[in-house]
Amino acid sequence: MARKKEYNEEEVVEKAMRLFWRNGYESTSMQMLEKEMGINKFSIYSSFGNKHGLFIESIKCYKSKIREMFENFKNASNGIEDIKQFFYDSVSSSFKTDEQKGCLVTNTYNEFSETEDLVIKEEMTSFMDNLKTLFIEKLKTDPSKDEETVLKQANYLVLAKHGLAAAARVNSKKEIEDYIELTFKNL
Amino acid sequence: MARKKEYNEEEVVEKAMRLFWRNGYESTSMQMLEKEMGINKFSIYSSFGNKHGLFIESIKCYKSKIREMFENFKNASNGIEDIKQFFYDSVSSSFKTDEQKGCLVTNTYNEFSETEDLVIKEEMTSFMDNLKTLFIEKLKTDPSKDEETVLKQANYLVLAKHGLAAAARVNSKKEIEDYIELTFKNL
């Protein structure tokens, strides 16, 4: 054995994740990552292979960060009201850390949409699919809704979430809240 | 006087605009632009100064392309039904040319959100503000709506349009249509 790493991989990945979130993949350079992560380029490369590997790891980090939020959402038992709360939560969390822009998933999907990067693409669509599945689950708690309606409304909510994510920084908090209210008015 | 230009500036700008639309600003290189526009780098630089200048010109081109659509929308006189039609139109136009991804405005706003590029930023917010103004105008045709409701619903529609733009390629046409239906259900 030999010398120990002077940094914690999980910690530096989280820092990278936030930087990627702020700037997107292409606009985040290795120099910026070096500074933000507080470690040398060599260390980044020996820990994560290359920039792409670091990004994948950042996505995984995001995933685990978001898992808790999803878990809470999943375990709640007030149907549509939970979805609504989820909307509010996701907004307030992106207002809380107001450096972050919108939703990492939406941003990343947009940036990689023209590439052939299937790993990234599948990771992103899996995020969206999971969300849709949760919405369906919640909507099903209302027995008066037939299957078609549930699916329709779930798709609607996924798209509404997209709108929220895309506009979370350009619109005011009040506008966002009004939007959520109206979104749930006829569900 | 001397030699004439062998290309039409308007034509090549439109080609540049479509390329920027597909790839975003950063991911579109001068080499790609050279090929797509069909003219030499030198010609691009002598006509538009630099890459940024060409992009500004591309935005102006987009603006004039969209103006017609906006004008039609403005002159229609069926209130909310016109807004709904506008939603369908903007979706079908982005499905028609399925190379284009979502909405140029939303994409650009996302890409430039972290920069200090005020020219671009203002150009983008002006697009959004114009849209909101039109929505307000349409919603006002219903005398039963008070001013607050109109404003609230206009904001709602702007955000819904965002969601549509962000998800126009990842979701199926049917899902998009259902989304539009539900969006207008309680307006």
Place this chain on the structure above:
DNA sequence: AAAATAACTAAACATTCGTTTAGTTATGGT
């Protein structure tokens, strides 16, 4: 027809990108 000038081509430019390499420092086991 010749001179002037603007538009063309293509190569070179400096800079930045992601990545690698060479050399140093620190820590582990024997």
Place this chain on the structure above:
DNA sequence: ACCATAACTAAACGAATGTTTAGTTATTTT
């Protein structure tokens, strides 16, 4: 205590970026 080895620093790498320059071609004016 010493050697092996892993983690560090910093400089260099080639490729790609946006931009400029030098040199050629074509068109207008006199």
